[in-house]
Amino acid sequence: xxxxxxxxxxxxxxxxxxxxxxxxxxxxxxxxxxxxxxxxxxxxxxxxxxxxxxxxxxxxxxxxxxxxxxxxxxxxxxxxxxxxxxxxxxxxxxxxxxxxxxxxxxxxxxxxxxxxxxxxxxxxxxxxxxxxxxxxxxxxxxxxxxxxxxxxxxxxxxxxxxxxxxxxxxxxxxxxxxxxxxxxxxxxxxxxxxxxxxxxxxxxxxxxxxxxxxxxxxxxxxxxxxxxxxxxxxxxxxxxxxxxxxxxxxxxxxxxxxxxxxxxxxxxxxxxxxxxxxxxxxxxxxxxxxxxxxxxxxxxxxxxxxxxxxxxxxxxxxxxxxxxxxxxxxxxxxxxxxxxxxxxxxxxxxxxxxxxxxxxxxxxxxxxxxxxxxxxxxxxxxxxxxxxxxxxxxxxxxxxxxxxxxxxxxxxxxxxxx
Amino acid sequence: xxxxxxxxxxxxxxxxxxxxxxxxxxxxxxxxxxxxxxxxxxxxxxxxxxxxxxxxxxxxxxxxxxxxxxxxxxxxxxxxxxxxxxxxxxxxxxxxxxxxxxxxxxxxxxxxxxxxxxxxxxxxxxxxxxxxxxxxxxxxxxxxxxxxxxxxxxxxxxxxxxxxxxxxxxxxxxxxxxxxxxxxxxxxxxxxxxxxxxxxxxxxxxxxxxxxxxxxxxxxxxxxxxxxxxxxxxxxxxxxxxxxxxxxxxxxxxxxxxxxxxxxxxxxxxxxxxxxxxxxxxxxxxxxxxxxxxx
Numbered sequence: 106x107x108x109x110x111x112x113x114x115x116x117x118x119x120x121x122x123x124x125x126x127x128x129x130x131x132x133x134x135x136x137x138x139x140x141x142x143x144x145x146x147x148x149x150x151x152x153x154x155x156x157x158x159x160x161x162x163x164x165x166x167x168x169x170x171x172x173x174x175x176x177x178x179x180x181x182x183x184x185x186x187x188x189x190x191x192x193x194x195x196x197x198x199x200x201x202x203x204x205x206x207x208x209x210x211x212x213x214x215x216x217x218x219x220x221x222x223x224x225x226x227x228x229x230x231x232x233x234x235x236x237x238x239x240x241x242x243x244x245x246x247x248x249x250x251x252x253x254x255x256x257x258x259x260x261x262x263x264x265x266x267x268x269x270x271x272x273x274x275x276x277x278x279x280x281x282x283x284x285x286x287x288x289x290x291x292x293x294x295x296x297x298x299x300x301x302x303x304x305x306x307x308x309x310x311x312x313x314x315x316x317x318x319x320x321x322x323x324x325x326x327x328x329x330x331x332x333x334x335x336x337x338x339x340x341x342x343x344x345x346x347x348x349x350x351x352x353x354x355x356x357x358x359x360x361x362x363x364x365x366x367x368x369x370x371x372x373x374x375x376x377x378x379x380x381x382x383x384x385x386x387x388x389x390x391x392x393x394x395x396x397x398x399x400x401x402x403x404x405x406x407x408x409x410x411x412x413x414x415x416x417x418x419x420x421x422x423x424x425x426x427x428x429x430x431x432x433x434x435x436x437x438x439x440x441x442x443x444x445x446x447x448x449x450x451x452x453x454x455x456x457x458x459x460x461x462x463x464x465x466x467x468x469x470x471x472x473x474x475x476x477x478x479x480x481x482x483x484x485x486x487x488x489x490x491x492x493x494x495x496x497x498x499x500x501x502x503x504x505x506x507x508x509x510x511x512x513x514x515x516x517x518x519x520x521x522x523x
Numbered sequence: 524x525x526x527x528x529x530x531x532x533x534x535x536x537x538x539x540x541x542x543x544x545x546x547x548x549x550x551x552x553x554x555x556x557x558x559x560x561x562x563x564x565x566x567x568x569x570x571x572x573x574x575x576x577x578x579x580x581x582x583x584x585x586x587x588x589x590x591x592x593x594x595x596x597x598x599x600x601x602x603x604x605x606x607x608x609x610x611x612x613x614x615x616x617x618x619x620x621x622x623x624x625x626x627x628x629x630x631x632x633x634x635x636x637x638x639x640x641x642x643x644x645x646x647x648x649x650x651x652x653x654x655x656x657x658x659x660x661x662x663x664x665x666x667x668x669x670x671x672x673x674x675x676x677x678x679x680x681x682x683x684x685x686x687x688x689x690x691x692x693x694x695x696x697x698x699x700x701x702x703x704x705x706x707x708x709x710x711x712x713x714x715x716x717x718x719x720x721x722x723x724x725x726x727x728x729x730x731x732x733x734x735x736x737x738x739x740x741x742x743x744x745x746x747x748x749x750x751x752x753x754x755x756x757x758x759x760x761x762x763x764x765x766x767x768x769x770x771x772x773x774x775x776x777x778x779x780x781x782x783x784x785x786x787x788x789x790x791x792x793x794x795x796x797x798x799x800x801x802x803x804x805x806x807x808x809x810x811x812x813x814x815x816x817x818x
Contacts, residue, residue: 156772164637207640223630227608346607348637351630355565360770367768371761378757415702418773421765422709422780425758432757433720436750462723465663466716472655473712476648477705486651487644492705499709 108519115513119396122403125149129406149406152199153218154413154494157361159354160197160218161226162490164347167211172342180341181211188213190337191229194330195220207484212347216490223351225330232299233343234334239295240285247285247294253278257335259328260318268328270303270319270335279315287311298331357414364417372398372424379428383435389517390431397427397509404501416494423502429466430510433459452522456515463511467503474500524737524744527797534679534794537786541686544693550685551692554602555700556642558635562601563628564618573599573622581617585610598628605632645704652708653677656715664722668802668817673718676787676795680714681707683786684779691775702776710783717755717791721747725799736803736817740796748792755788 128149129135137146155162165188172180181204189202192215201216220226236251253274260271274282285294286308295305296319304321323331376394379387401420405412438455446454477496479486554561566573575591582589582603589603606614611630619625653674661670684707691697724743728734734742762781769777799817806817 224608224612231608346632348633349631351627353626353628355626356563356628356772360772363768363770364765364773367765368761370768371764374760374764375757378753378760382753414770414772415705415776418765418777418780421761422758425761426754428757429754432750432753436747436753440746458727461727462720465719465723469656469659469715469719470712472659473652473708476652476655477708485644486648487641487701487704489641489701491701495702495705495709 108516111512111516112520115396115516119399122399125406126399126402148409151402151406152409152411153357153361154411154416154490155216155218155350156352156414156491157357157412158219159352159357160216161220161223162217162348162350163213163215163227163230164349165213165215165231165344166347167213167340167342167344169209169211169342177211178206181206181213183341184344185213187234187338187340188215188230191333192217192226194333194337195226195229205482205484205488213344219354227346227349229330229333231344231346232334233340234337235297235299235339236335237297238282238285239297240289241292244295247281249278249281249285251335251339253281254335255315257332259332262320267320268323268325269321270328270331272317272319272335274315274317276315279313282315282317283311283313298334303331360414361417364414364421368417368421368424371421375424375428379431383431385522386435386438386518389521390428390435390514393431393509393514393517394424394427396513397506398424400509401502401505404505405498410497410501411494412498413491413494415491416498419495419498420502423499423506426470427502427506427510430459430463430506431514433463434511434514452518456511456518460511463507467507470503471500474503524740524797524800527800530793530797534790538679538682538686541683541689544689545686548689548693550689551696551698552638553698553700554631554633554638556638558605558633558638560601560603560606560630560632562603562630564599564601564622564625565628566597566599566622566625568623573597575599577621578618581614581621584617585614605634607632641701641704645701645707648704648708649681649711652711656711660715660719660722663719664726666817667814668799668806669722672795672798672802673715673722675798676718676790677711677714679790679794680710680783680786684710684782687782688779697775699775702773703779706776706779706783709780710787713758713784714787714790717751717787718795720751721791721796722799725796737800740800744792744796751788751792755784758784 129151135148135150137144139145167181167184169177169180185202185204189200192200192202195217197217197220199218201214203214205212205214215230217223217226234251236254238247238249239245240247255273255275255278257273258271260269261267262269289308290310292308293305294308296303303323304319306320372394376391379390379394381387383390401423404410410416434455437459438451441451441454441458442448474496476486477492478500479488479493482488573593573596575593578591578599578601579589582591582601587603587606589601591602592600594600611632656677657670657674659670660673661667664670688697688699688703692699721743724747725736725739728739728742729736732739759781762777762784766774766777766781803817805811806815811817
């Protein structure tokens with residue numbers, strides 16, 4: 106391929122990348138597009154991590170002492186599913202609920218970016234939601250529990266408008282409920298959630314048909330939460346909070362703005378340095394660096410990379426490193442010239458001979474990036490989101506800068522530097 | 524490499540104070556390593572009257588020892604042991620009584636068990652990175668001496684970094700956490716990145732001209748110095764602006780990267796290359812054979 110043709114491909118790619126990169130800043134980056142009578146939805150907005158938009162991160166540990174060791178993995182999985190259903194109720198945009206196992210420690214990692222009421226979220230997630238019915242003055246357990254529940258819903262008392270919780274039992278549950286109510290007429294039947302009484306009505310008569318209503322002195326919010334917990338099901342094991350990180354929305358916004366300003370200031374310095382040091386070659390490197398920035402932003406949006414503060418640091422660092430390949434090549438070209446090569450040969454030799462160093466040096470960085478990112482989730486390595494965010498952007502930076510620092514710069518030099 | 528002992532002396536002069544500090548004061552670990560709570564709040568009232576002693580007292584009444592810092596007139600940073608949700612709620616209520624309404628900027632709490640876990644993981648990650656790099660460099664240059672000296676240069680940079688943060692911890696209260704571990708690993712890769720460029724040049728020179736190793740090293744160092752300096756300068760520009768203009772959260776992480784970059788640049792030229800010459804001399808003088816040989 107001729108350099109001109111490669112240049113055209115690069116320009117085409119850069120324009121595409123620029124469109125994606127500008128999404129969310131210059132035009133709304135989210136929506137649907139129809140092509141060939143089919144519609145595709147796309148989302149080119151930048152995903153901000155928890156530390157940038159505020160939110161709650163929890164590392165929970167499931168207490169497996171009551172579970173046989175063969176069933177622990179499945180208990181952890183069902184706990185995860187229950188928590189995921191509860192989290193859905195919070196209406197957070199991009200919640201994640203993951204499991205992780207370290208030796209005999211079974212964990213669930215919950216991330217709720219942008220959650221507005223972390224205290225409520227924590228109490229919703231953390232309660233076990235064990236529902237049970239107890240009969241008589243002595244509150245003897247009846248054996249009717251949340252497991253016999255088909256679904257719960259929010260209702261309102263038709264006389265005073267107070268919120269109440271409607272219960273629908275499974276077939277087996279309906280039968281149990283009928284027997285319990287039949288033998289307790291005139292007696293109280295207490296309804297417990299996580300060991301606390303929700304209400305203790307007196308049974309008026311035998312109830313068949315498998316549905317019941319809990320009325321009590323709870324607020325609308327509480328009623329909603331109970332319904333969500335009952336529908337999500339009970340946690341198979343008690344859980345405790347190992348780690349809790351909660352960031353207010355303002356902190357991230359301030360930090361983000363500062364980082365962007367710092368990044369731009371640094372970029373200008375690097376560009377000036379390159380032009381000052383290498384003249385027209387430096388200018389071409391600066392253009393390659395601008396292309397690098399555009400491509401990187403587009404790749405972040407396409408993957409998509411959830412951008413965190415440490416991720417931004419990784420990106421800013423990678424800008425400094427991106428020109429490394431250029432510097433290696435340009436210094437080599439200078440030397441080849443010094444050794445008496447004519448300009449054209451010196452340039453080609455410069456790119457060719459610097460490649461070994463560029464490859465070896467960047468492979469070493471990539472090796473570290475892989476260890477930091479820990480792609481296989483090995484429990485003996487760090488799994489922190491902060492570290493991963495940094496590794497991901499640094500790694501992408503190294504790969505993309507190889508492309509722009511070598512291929513793009515070489516093409517620009519071949520076409521424009523004569 | 525006539526001045527190699529001077530180069531080592533300079534390294535020593537930088538490392539020794541840090542090493543002394545490391546041995547006598549150690550490092551100041553953050554809650555990432557020790558477990559505990561970090562709670563930052565912003566008081567909403569028009570004329571906030573923030574008194575750190577009052578807040579300390581509130582924590583003491585609940586049987587907790589707390590370290591309270593104020594920043595500006597309305598921000599408070601509280602450090603205490605790990606607390607759970609009910610404890611937090613009652614403390615928040617007492618604080619609201621004293622301070623009026625406030626916004627939570629940040630709340631982090633970690634059990635102590637996660638700390639030892641992080642320490643183990645960090646140590647392993649550093650060990651693994653070192654091993655991979657040693658093997659890679661040794662394989663690329665078909666000689667153990669290159670791998671080993673690259674690793675020694677890496678240790679040099681790690682020592683500098685640990686030393687600087689030990690001093691910072693002792694005198695400025697700077698803490699190290701998960702991000703410090705990341706900075707250490709990144710420093711390792713930077714250090715070896717620069718070293719490989721120098722070694723590559725040594726190899727190329729020896730391939731083309733029949734030079735003694737020491738002469739080749741001299742020539743390679745001379746030829747790569749400008750490149751090494753220029754490249755580090757661009758990285759330093761980016762990090763310096765981020766350190767000066769960026770936010771608080773990443774400040775010391777960026778500083779760690781800065782120290783690592785500067786030390787990594789120095790060690791590639793003035794530690795790894797001279798060490799290679801020393802290795803070579805020992806190898807020739809004692810007639811080393813096998814993997815140790817570097818003639």
